[in-house]
Every structure is written in structure tokens, then in C-alpha cells.
Amino acid sequence: MKTSEDLKQILERIDHRGYPAYKDTRGAYQFGTYILGIDHVQGDPFAAPSRLHIQVAGRAARIPGNLYDSKCKKMAVADYLLRNFAKQLERYSFQAHGSGKSGMIQVTRCGQEVLERTACEIEEKTGNIIVRFEVGFPARGRTIQAGELIKILYQYLPACVEKALYYKNMDQNAVKRAAELAVDQEYIREQLKKEGLIAFVADGSILPRESGVSQRPMKDAVPFVSPDSMKVTMKLPYKGVLTGMGIRKGITLVVGGGYHGKSTLLKALESGVYPHIAGDGREYVVTDDTAMKIRAEDGRSIRHTDISMFINDLPNGKDTYAFDTEDASGSTSQAANVIESMEAGTQVFLIDEDTSATNFMVRDELMQQVIHRDMEPITPFIERVRDLYQEYGISTVLVAGSSGAYFQIADQIIQMDKYVPREITELAKEAASDYPALKFPEEKPEQPSFDRKVRKNPGIRQKGRVKLKTMGCDAVMIGHETIDLRYVEQLVDSEQLNTLGQIVRFLEEEIFDGRKTLGQAIEQVENVLDKKGLAGVCERNTVPGNLARPRIQEIYACMNRYRKLGTDRKERG
DSSP states (O other): OEEHHHHHHHHHHHTTSBGGGGGGGOEEEEETTEEEEEEEOOSSTTSSOEEEEEEEOHHHHOOOGGGSSSHHHHHHHHHHHHHHHHHHHHTTTTOSOOSTTTTOEEOOOOOSBOOOBSSEEEOTTTOOEEEEEEEOOOEETTEEOHHHHHHIIIIIHHHHHHHHHOGGGSOHHHHHHHHHHHHHHHHHHHHHHHHTEEEEEETTOOOSEEETTEEEEOTTOOOOOOOGGGEEEEEETTTEEEEEEEEESSEEEEEOSTTSSHHHHHHHHHHTTSOBOTTSSOTTEEEOTTOEEEOOOTTOOEEEEOOTTTBOOOTTOOOSTTEEESSOOHHHHHHHHHHHHHHTTOOEEEEEGGGSOHHHHOOOHHHHHHSOGGGOOBOOGGGTHHHHHHHHOOEEEEEOSSOOGGGGTOSEEEEEETTEEEEOHHHHHHHHTTSOOOOOOSSOOOOOOOOOBEEOOGGGOBTTBOOEEEETTTEEEETTEEEEOTTOTTOOOHHHHHHHHHHHHHIIIIIOOSSSBHHHHHHHHHHHHHHHOGGGGSGGGOOOSOOBOOOHHHHHHHHHTOTTOEEOOOOOO
């Protein structure tokens, strides 16, 4: 392996030459107790910064093995190291001068969630730490400023590595607490399954966020206090005794006046599928990790999906056993979202009345009298929600502010009053008894078919490569094809979309063959991710430092919105 001295000689040799000469620096170099890898060199000072990585040997980092001997602890400690490294880099970014992105030093900026990322990884067997980041190689105009890059690589970076990645220099208590919190969160998640719960919200949690654009906890917010009838006590491995509200399996209705915290509670439950950092306010809010937010999504594409559980006998005779459209209505899109989530293994639906199609959710008594059931192709969700639980084990948490129709069928009803929950099941049931009982169809719905076979899209590669681009958390572009993910609300980080782009490419090029179903193909991807990590879906094993793992539910959501998905029409069974 080349040494740091070799790299210095290269930089001195190419100083003041044209920018392309920086390509000579590619490779790995030994810097004392760590290796510096220059993986990709930018084409000019105004292009995307160069990609680098640092690998610190486990024997040098000396992080105790008991802090990363399980998946949840390893993820939490890697997250801590990454945040610490980012904090150090901030002090030095743009201290080296030049044109364009010269002197930029940046690494992934993490949100409130703890995710599996390529930006920082810990190798379980060796304890080696790998950190991937970006540097803008300095230039004046398009002339190399090697002296400035030497400052970055030989002064700034070693100082950051020393402070952020060696255990002796870290806040060791903070690292330990991060690992312990991860264990406690995992323990709660396991307890949900044992206790027949779908979610747990700890007393004292801060659920409101600072603003619509900030996910930090709101200052002076009302701490969460669970109603006595729903109070659950857990004894966590490290935190000890913790009380909070346990939401049981079944149909849960969240009601209350406007601005009293209904949607805030639902948002916290949506986010509870991920672990959170200490101080977030929601670190002990844990939801069944398969939970899926369901909403209407006008204009989305649907690819041969069996929505017959909710929609039948369309006036135009269109088959709903293999429904296909480029521009779905609100009700049709919500029906498809439910069925696709079932295919993805979801055990909990999270629904907000505000973002739902009214005609999909409920049909009142008067409307049933005027427009007879035979004249209405839509079977509303209220008529299927009980079947979903009894036949498929899928629970529902529904936020409702205007319709009381769900009172009759809910198993538990929570009223939010100035951000404080009260259980009002008996009170609401009593009030509902004065109204006519709901009429439901007698026949049980048929199990949806998930046998869509998927063939390759031959046009994905253009000029020898697949162009991938993401637009924040809104969309992924594959070549010229845009996959709209704006309404897949549990995608919390743009790096998850980067990974989804890689997954789409991997599926198209490596797995789709016209014989496997979409479910079988995605299961194969999940196995690759479990065995090889995020690197397993990257082209030529070049691992970018900007990937974060999405859940299997979001992989399904992405593929189902991919207009070039090569599904064939299924025959009605």
C-alpha cells in the first residue's frame, strides 16, 4: 500500500497543473493508524466534490466490543461517531481557499432518526471504522492548488479523525448512552409483540416539533401523559422502569378538536418505526416497525394491482383484479396504497382523515339510501377495517375530526385535549348507540392477489450507464423516468431515496426476469441488504457515502410508483 508520503509527492508533482491531473491521486494511502482512500476525483472545481473515505483500524480506535456487538448498538454507535465527525469537519470546511467547491469538507448531516448508513460503518469482526465523506479539491480557476489540499489532508483531517474516531478522545459516557438507548428501544419493540401492542408512547415524551421545517422538539411543549386505562409499565435493561401509553392491536380511533394534537400523535407514531437520538423527545415512542401511513394520492400510477377488495364493477368495465392506470383518483390511489402495504407485510395502518379520500373512508346512512349499494363501485374502508384485523391481523390507527361513523366499530377511542390523551371508549360507544347501526356487506372480501410477474425494462441504461438522481425526499430519477415519492411520508432522509435509486437499478439489471413476482424480487433484495449491507446493491461495488437503508415497505412503495415497472396483466382468478 502507498504511504502518506507517496501522496504528498504526487500532490507536489501536479501542483499548478490543469485540474484533471488530480486524477493521479486516486488510490489508498496509509496515514499512521488509518488509511485514507481517494475513491472518486471531481472533474473540475465546480463539479460535485471528490469522494474520500477513512478507515481506522479497530486496534487503534479501541471502541469496546460490547458497544457494537448487536445490530442496534452498532447502528447507534456508528450514528454517534458520524455526528461527532461532522461536528469536527464543520470547523475546517472552506478554510482551504479556491474557486468553486474548493476547500469544502462535508459528511452526511443526520436528522433525528438513527439509520443504517454508508457514511459511517463499524466492522463487527475487526472493530474497523469506515467514514465516507466529500472534499472539494482546491484550485485557482482550473489550476491545481496542491498546497491547499495538503493542508486539508495533512492538518485538518488528522485533527478531525483524532478527536472524533478514537475512543480515548471521545465523550465515552455519551457513546455508552447511545448504545444503551438503542438496546432499550429494541427492548420496547420486542415487548410490543409480547404484550399485543402496536405502539408505545412514553410518559414525558415531547411529540410536537419545532416547526414544519424543523424536526427538533418544540420548546415549552406539553409533555405526554398517558391515560390511566391505557398505561403500560416496562422495565428497560438500562433506563429501568418506564410508563407510557400502550396502543393495543385492533381498531384505534383518535379524536378531538382542531389543533389539540391528534395529527401530532399520529406523526409521532409514523416516525416511531425508527429509533431516535437522545433529546429528540420521541426516543421512547416506538411503533410496530411494519406500520405504514396510508393516504390518498391523486395522480399516482398503479401497476396491475388487485384493488377488488375495495373497488368493483366499474361503469367502464375495467378490471379491478389487475387495475392499471397512469392517473389514479383519490379513492383508487388510497385503495391501492392499502393493498400494496398488505403485500409489503404491513401489520398496522396509520390513517389521517385530513389526507384521505372521503368517499373511500365512509358512506353515511343517507347516502346509502339515496345511492344504493349496487350503484356504488367503492366499498368504503369502514366496511373492511374489521375484516382487515380479523382475517389478516392488520390493526388500524385512525385520526378523525369530523365523522363519528367509526365510533361504532372502534376497539378503543382516544380523545386528544390540549395535547393530553383521554380514553373515552365507553362514552363514545354510548353516544353512538343512539344512531342507526352501520350496515356491512355480508360476504367476506377475497384475499388480494400478489402474483404480479415483473420483466426487465431494457431501456434503463443509456450511453453505457444508469443515471440516478434524487430530489430531496420527493422523487428519484432513473434515466428520464421520475418516481414521485412525495406522499410516501415515512421516508425521512434524502439518503434513503439515494438507496432506492440503487435498488431500482439493481432490481432491473440483476433480478427481474419475467418469472419472479415483485414480492419475490424485493425479498431477494432484502436478503442482499441483510448479508452484504448497502454495498450489495451498488454498481461495481463502489460504495457512495450518501446511502441510508429504507424499510421494505418503502421499497415496495417506490417500485409500485415506478411507471416503467414491467408488470403483466393478471387474469381474474
